[in-house]
Amino acid sequence: MSEAEFEGIVESRWSGGASPFAINSKKLGMWLFIVSDSLTFSALLISYAYVRLETPNWPRPFEIWPAIAKSSFMTFVLLSSSLTMVLGVNAAFKGDRKKTVRYLIATIIFGIAFVLIHATEWVTLFGEGVTPWGNPWGVPLFGGTFFGLTGLHMLHVTIGVAYLAIIAWGFGKGKYTAEHVEVSGLYWHFVDLVWMFIFPMVYLLSVNPK
């Protein structure tokens, strides 16, 4: 493609009167939100890396059984929810309302399951004396980073569950379009993707070496 041709395409797409990306503004807005939110999570993950690298005796307390098994199962649940979300978006664009709502409900159930399993994990850790301000292994920040990162992520999942519930309800009633479902899917996949960073960085890097 010559430079003139390229400029011609850019000019025509960006010459106003329509979205240059040929998508609706809601979708663009969600992408922009994801950019911003990923910076928030990046800042938290970088802070975690920063304090962890500064601390020579960072604890690695997670045993393969049950901690890592449990978090792997949580990962599996969250990935499954992404699969049902994809199927839901697909059904929505095919115009199958009933199927869409069913897939969305499945996604919501997986999401709630993730939060519940996560909550039991938190309760177990509290029982072992792991809190944001202390733990049996001596580096208090271990608990701070753990609960900070997973807590913010859990908040995102919880908001996502509520968001999907509204979308499922509205789509079932015919209030929302397939685009609404797709945009909510973007958010859901993003929350999933964040977990794909948290799981290795917080759990797998802290497996007990023994």
Add this chain to the structure above:
Amino acid sequence: MSSHAHTGHAVVVEPSGFIRKYIFSIDHKVIGIQYFLLALTAVCVGIVLSLLMRFHLVYPGAHLPLVSGGIMTPEQYLALVTMHGTIMVFFVLTTAPQGGFGNYFLPIQIGAPDMAFPRLNMLSFWVTFLAFVAIIAAFVVPGGAPISGWTGYTPLSGMGEVTGPGEGMGQTLWIVSISLFCLASLLGALNFIATTIDLRAPGMTLFRMPLTVWGWFVTAILGLLAFGVLLAGGILLLLDRSAGTSFFLPAGLVVNDQLQPHSGGSPLLWQHLFWFFGHPEVYIAILPGMGVASHVLSTFSRKPVFGYRAMAMALCAIGFLGFMVWGHHMFLSGMSPYSGFAFSVLTMSIGVPSAIKTFNWIGTLWGGKIQFKSPMLFALGFVSLFVSGGLSGLFLAQPAVDNMLHATYYVVAHFHLVMGVAAIFGIFSATYFWFPKMFGRMMSEPLAKIHFWFTFVGAYCIFMPMHFVGLAGGIRRYADATGTTYAGVLQPVHMFMTYAAFITGAAQLIFLFNFFWSLKHGAIAGKNPWNATTLEWITDSPPPIDNFGGDYPSVYRGPYEFSVPGYRQDFIPQNLTPEQAALLK
């Protein structure tokens, strides 16, 4: 003309109730005015705080009526420093140019009926309002306002009441306020970006956008990327204070003879997170002003902007480089000389796009038929202050020089001129320029000119001597330096600055009077009082609810077609078709 491009916005009905129309409005114009009035309230508070500081610096032993105990304590002085900085940076310099004028004029200048997400826009404003309520509340809670500066440096800000009055509830409210502000601003930024990308009128290519729109667009991108990071910092700081974590608090801290129960954290981490946001933030404050200055200089020189594309690209370059230089705020905090060198070179490289802008502003003026109207005076003032304040930035960008000057008034003088007063001049220019469009009436020109000369001369009288106080070793943040010989001899200079500050502060009453008087009694403005070219001037003053009365414009030319040879009229509006324009030959 075509309105097909704006499906989904086809019918805009004016809401009837007072609350939907003026309080919880989703009309970007009402929201813009709400942001502007919020900033106006905030700036009044901010100025009063700064005058109290100036007063205390020259009369440290004076009895003040509202201060408990009569004489201001050092902690109370630091609370003034903190609240002045926070209110001015967040609720004035960020709120007025972007939230206020950006909200009002970005959609109109690109020919759109509203922002892309009107409801989100309303949410952004009201969350900003909540943030403002939270920061003001910090004055009245037990212990009073926080004392850790607008940068909220840890460990001071992370430990609670033990580190001083104001570090209890006041500091917590500060963090809550800033976090809310981050949330509101990143939602607002997202809205601005989506609007600029998606809602431009047919024919409004990127390089036909007014430079004001470029300014708001680049600012929004900075906001989207920067506020998310400060939000993360705010969350961690809040955890440190309320959940007992130690992200920013190292082991072995002893405060008031008590060993603090923290370990493992790093105060430097907070500085990195804060300044990764904080440096882009200064461009968030100044870029809209640069857009306004370019726009106004062109309009009142009756000449196109010199090097329009270079101006747009320079805005982008400044925005891009703005993310790479946060370390220059931390030269004193301890840093590898290699990082210091890299940050130093990158910082000085911002001088290149800044010089391009200044050169082009002068190029725009060169040979123009200059009309010294009040918006023009303030735009010229903007250029002057930006250059005066910017030059000292090149000195401070060098670690060796900065190490000597960083804790002195030199830095205070530098950033007040370049981002504080210059940005305020941008806001004033925008106010005088767009007031006729927003309210349908002209502001008084003689009063505006008196206001300009007092403010312009006053600003230099306050901040130019401050450089010399800094060079002579006057340390900033000290509540009372009269006791030392080396700083005590600087008191006469401080006295001069304080008098200048009070006179300049009083001169702002002229502006307030002019603003509110003109709302009712100004001359009727008409559609296009300045003979300007961009789309906001083809619609009524004030614009109808859908901005163009259903007749959405198409765009056929660039934004600054002034004094085109061969035409009888010295301006050609952007929406004139070639045939319509030919009639003006």
